[in-house]
Amino acid sequence: MHASQIARLNRIEGQIRGIKKMINDERYCVDILTQIRSASRALLKVKHNIFRAHLEACVHDSLSGGDQTDSSAKINEIIELLSTFR
Numbered sequence: 001m002h003a004s005q006i007a008r009l010n011r012i013e014g015q016i017r018g019i020k021k022m023i024n025d026e027r028y029c030v031d032i033l034t035q036i037r038s039a040s041r042a043l044l045k046v047k048h049n050i051f052r053a054h055l056e057a058c059v060h061d062s063l064s065g066g067d068q069t070d071s072s073a074k075i076n077e078i079i080e081l082l083s084t085f086r
Contacts, residue, residue, distance in 0.1 A: 005046050019039065062074040
């Protein structure tokens with residue numbers, strides 16, 4: 001389900017290595033910050049994609065399954081996740 005995110009994470013890993021090299025090479029701070037912003041946005045995209053997949057699969061299945069306890073647990077889980085995303 002999340003395997004599609006591996007390529008994106010591999011690119012992010014490369015970006016991080018590049019940022020480390022920029023720091024070691026004492027590159028211009030603004031250039032480093034620009035690359036950090038880019039890597040952060042890429043990680044946010046991975047988070048968004050995994051969260052969306054969770055909602056579309058796990059939560060959807062739970063809510064349509066008819067088990068009230070499981071549905072309530074999933075709703076509480078989503079509320080907690082959303083509060084940590086802020």
